[in-house]
Amino acid sequence: MHVLIDRIVQKTELDEEQAKTAVGVILNFVSKNAGQEDMNALLEAFPAAQSFLNAEETKENSGLLGGLANRMSSSVGMLAALNELTGAGLSMSQIHTVARETVKLAKERIGDERVDQIIAKVPGLKQIA
Numbered sequence: 001m002h003v004l005i006d007r008i009v010q011k012t013e014l015d016e017e018q019a020k021t022a023v024g025v026i027l028n029f030v031s032k033n034a035g036q037e038d039m040n041a042l043l044e045a046f047p048a049a050q051s052f053l054n055a056e057e058t059k060e061n062s063g064l065l066g067g068l069a070n071r072m073s074s075s076v077g078m079l080a081a082l083n084e085l086t087g088a089g090l091s092m093s094q095i096h097t098v099a100r101e102t103v104k105l106a107k108e109r110i111g112d113e114r115v116d117q118i119i120a121k122v123p124g125l126k127q128i129a
Contacts, residue, residue, distance in 0.1 A: 024052035029081040045109035078124035099129040
């Protein structure tokens with residue numbers, strides 16, 4: 001299992017699949033708001049993340065909110081991501097923990113400054129991380 005997924009499972013009581021789904025939703029949301037260079041840096045930090053992203057891409061248009069998010073503002077995108085996470089069975093506390101652990105590991109791997117720049121580009125991410 002990926003080190004990030006291990007951390008999340010230990011701290012949240014989520015199972016491995018829920019943790020992968022949660023990370024995928026968050027990274028998918030980041031990918032829609034950050035530039036390609038930023039995503040490349042994150043994918044280098046999380047080599048297994050591409051598979052989490054791919055899994056979420058196939059689910060992205062399922063559900064009304066997910067489909068609308070593609071056509072509307074980033075705020076709606078954040079609401080759609082939160083909706084998807086709660087729909088996967090995560091509590092708000094677990095969502096915060098997943099976001100914090102993802103950011104923490106990214107900072108360990110690519111540095112605080114770089115991660116803070118990415119977070120600044122993603123509306124709403126700072127509030128949950």
